Amino acid sequence: MSDIVEKTLTALPGLFLQTPGAGGPAAARAPFSSRLGGLIRGITALTSKHEEEKLIQQELSNLKAAVSAPTTTLKMMKECMVRLIYCEMLGYDASFGYIHAIKLAQQGNLLEKRVGYLAVSLFLHESHELLLLLVNTVVKDLQSTNLVEVCMALTIVSQIFPQEMIPAVLPLIEDKLQHSKEIIRRKAVLALYKFHLIAPNQVQHIHIKFQKALCDRDVGVMAASLHIYHRMIKENSSGYKDLTGSFVTILKQVVGGKLPVDFNYHSVPAPWLQIQLLRILRLLGKDDQRTSELMYDVLDESLRRAELNHNVTYAILFECVHTVYSIYPKSELLEKAAKCIGKFVLSPKINLKYLGLKALTYVIQQDPTLALQHQMTIIECLDHPDPIIKRETLELLYRITNAQNITVIVQKMLEYLHQSKEEYIIVNLVGKIAELAEKYAPDNAWFIQTMNAVFSVGGDVMNPDIPNNFLRLLAEGFDDETEDQQLRLYAVQSYLTLLDVENVFYPQRFLQVMSWVLGEYSYLLDKETPEEVITKLYKLLMNDSISSETKAWLIAAVTKLTPQAHSSNIVERLIQEFTVSLDTCLRQHAFELKHLHENAELMKSLLPVNKSCEDMVVDASLSFLDSHVAEELSQGAAPYKPHHQRQEEKLSQEKVLNFEPYGLSFSSSGFTGRQSPAGISLGSDISGNSAEIGLKETSSLKLEGIQKLWGKEGYLPKKESKTGDETEAPPVSQESIIENVDQTITKKDPSQALTQSKEEKEKQLLASSLFVGLGSESTVNLLGKADTISHKFRRKSKVKEAISGEKTSAHNMTRSSFSSPTNVTYEEDYYLDNLRDGRDKELEKFALSAELLGSESLAEPPLVEKLSECRRPAPSLFADDMEVFHPPRSTSASLASESSLASLLEETTDHMHSDLTEVCGTEAMSLSSYRIWKDDCLLMVWLVSNKSGSELEGVNLEIAPAENFKITEQPGCCLPIIEAENTKNFQYSVQMEKPFTEGNLSGFINYQMMNTHAVQLEFSVNLSLLDFIRPLKISTEAFGKLWLSFANDVKQNVKMSESQAALPSALKTLRRKLRLHVVDIIGSEGLLACQLLPSIPCLLHFRVHGDVLALWFRSSCSTLPDYLLYQCQKVMEGS
């Protein structure tokens, strides 16, 4: 029957097109006479908002009566629903109709169902509780033989669907991927994309099917699958490198115009498809030379083909330029891309200009000369009447700021800041100004004044990090003590002047900063006495507009100043005033001050001058109370018990409820499926997840593209610049730059240059002050490491290099002769044959080379394999687990002498380690690495072997700071020289900062050969969560206690492959592949524990039920269970 329906459907549009006006449009115009029409006309006739409100309320109450009346037919209901949607769009509440929308979708015929579904998608949102009632309808419609119904169901699923109900429809939607109609396949792919967005774990197993969708003969289906790929590659680009060739092929075909004409848009072939592909290539080619090389050709062609002067070609060009600058650079392409950017920037169309500026901000770091080329345009944009253009220009300037142009740029930013009212812009801009000021401030006065502006405008909305950083900067100071004092003195003076101004209100945060600085550093003043400062603070304290928090700061400042003051009238008045304050906090401060004031000696020792950075010695053990305690004890008092001890005793005495974790609760838990951990973990304050907090803090100020060259080391004032690199770049004189500008102008238009007006000259002067410092350093550094300007204020390093972890015994290693066997290439032609069995001519036309399918087995890195190859020294529960893997030694390796390496490996057998893999190399040098899974960290060992006959000099290996990792250099890493045919090692210990599945650690190595230029090589290695998981050896009792204390939990049932379908083998797999510690086994249940380094514990309880494994994770960290679960699923289902 479905066949007939299909035939009818396919026949319809053809017939329809032959008779225009017979169907759709006529029908569309028809319902003018409907009741909706009446309502709309009624509203338009009204004049006031008040009347409208009355009319709609009337309408709504009518509708309310109508929808709940039993006599209302579905057809009428449909009509009501349309009116409800309309009312809701006007901003009135129609929530009473939501349930009826769901009912309509459930019960109506096609037309009614369609409106029902539409109403549901407009009324409800993903987490709305009523949505659960829709699931059944969706399931039914997905199974319908009517294509239109299936389409509607898929549409609604792709828009809103409750996350927890995905398993109910997932198999049905998977089936639809094989449907004969492309529209169904396409919608199914998009539905799965939606699922991937809201619950990636649940669609993990269908990745192979996505590949089929990518190879689909219909362009629409293939394009839809790109959404999923874009997403997946964004999350983990290294897993999909092998698909690069296929994406390149597709793009080539699209650009070459091989798609059906239907997909052309204004005679540009499939622009949306092109852009999506370019985005994917961008992600794949980032920092990866080999992959990037594959796409150079097609990018070149895209740049060349996009000639048409139409918006959509510019859209493609923009994406193309962005990709060219993001992947591994190729100078030829960069040149062309730079030319394209010129087209944007110089375009008279404002939209294109805006995008040109945006493109410049992307690329400016790599190629500062581009900014010089377009400097006059940039200056014009700075005064553009459209604030959006202005803002984008400032963003661009922000990225080219250096020590020479900082004052002009910050001035421009402040000008803009004073004009803008929107909070988001203010917060954003203030953060940038503060950052620039801290980095490049030319002198003290400027710095303090700029920060004053920041504080008074940014006020209470700005990021609290800004005042905190500022105060820390003042307090910790720099290397030069006299300069520090001058800065502090200037700050104090400037605040006193500000406070003298009458009738000005400063934001609370600013006042807090002032009071702290005045409290700490007023002693530097010559003229004003502490009494005068106290008087000013007192005046502020009596001001009603000041919050009690700020008042507490003020009192603290007064307290600090009191020991320095000679007379204390005001202090006494203040004490009087505030010891009776209604605010308890202020009252406490006042009492403290009062008591300290009575004991001048104590006060002076407690509040020393200028010691804010030094720790005070406090007798934490309260030893001075010992005699008192002894006395009390001798008189028969009970000894003190700490809180937790008391609670334990109380529990053990009560014995009412059994708090033992196991036995009771689990038998009832059964197989409930996956429970969302999010809801639980949100409310749990118990888990102090520091990583997450850190994330929150950093997220607000994201300085994309700005190089963090300066860490926490030291401050290099300008006078010391001879030690820095700055001297290498001689400062450009103003004249030469003006000349430079003149030249560019004359080149453009010689006649214009002759009649330069005064205004233009001003602009050029501005240009020269803005772009100073860019010219001389503008040697195009493709790797973007050119920023060598020393910063004005660099924080003094307070933290000594903390070298944690024991030293490894791998120091005296000399040679390596390993070549890794893991890079096996899969070259089977098997899939090729499969694909090309000649059934489908379409496929021929749009075939996506068989390598795509052939790569299935490679799509996920063979992590598990790698792990199982490690040696396991620990004694095990199961005898057959004792197998020891010896890393295979390749005889084909080009280097000789294996003996010394063997000794190295023996020395490191205390810990498990991986095989040696080559990460990069040249003819002269090869860099390989292996990892040692130490108990407290992951130790990455890099072996640099010199394969040439001469010495390598200046070998330097640097690991780029990665978002998720904390990297500590181990001692013995400095290697100035590597002798011929020799091998040296670098060691880094790596720790994970927040849990994730896989991450990339990248870095570069540079060296110099005798008599040749320096070489720099980039490399990256993949680290998985499992590298950081260690067994947690605890007892069953400890497990029980920990279990109760953790709030984040995740449950899931996993189907085991047949080979493991028993408790012992499942246990073995988990222990071997995930490195979990088996705590206990109770019947068919098992307890396992592990920790994520450094010390985030995670517990696992599991139960075997036939071939299903019920897993239950708990941890103090909210995300860890999810990631572990994923790994578990992989090993349990995979092997």
Add this chain to the structure above:
Amino acid sequence: MQFMLLFSRQGKLRLQKWYVPLSDKEKKKITRELVQTVLARKPKMCSFLEWRDLKIVYKRYASLYFCCAIEDQDNELITLEIIHRYVELLDKYFGSVCELDIIFNFEKAYFILDEFLLGGEVQETSKKNVLKAIEQADLLQEFQEVLGVSRNPSPDTLSHVMNILMSQCTK
């Protein structure tokens, strides 16, 4: 894409589609703010707008503003073309579309939008395919209405439908 709004020059909302879950209150606030900001802009100004952490891309067609919110890394120009393609689709479907068509048949405008964009991503870029999907649904509905057929028609009624179809087309 995060959401799409259609509003008139007077600031009246004509269509709204949200691809991110937001509460009604937030939606109203965003709509109010955006309508004000966009209407205040002069015709020669840039079609893009930075608003909170989003990019707003808008374009005016006659008395109607089309306004999309995208993320920062998205392509503004192609979003403009998405708007344009949607207008083309409306135009083709209604036959030289005007604001009144959208006001009185807003549910149809939604149906077209749902065939073109799904979950905030472009679903189908071929104009023909989008309209085909809409017309199929439209036609099937009409026949169900004409015949008074409930769901799951029997083979008999189906052949009946086909007959009517054929006779209609030969006229």
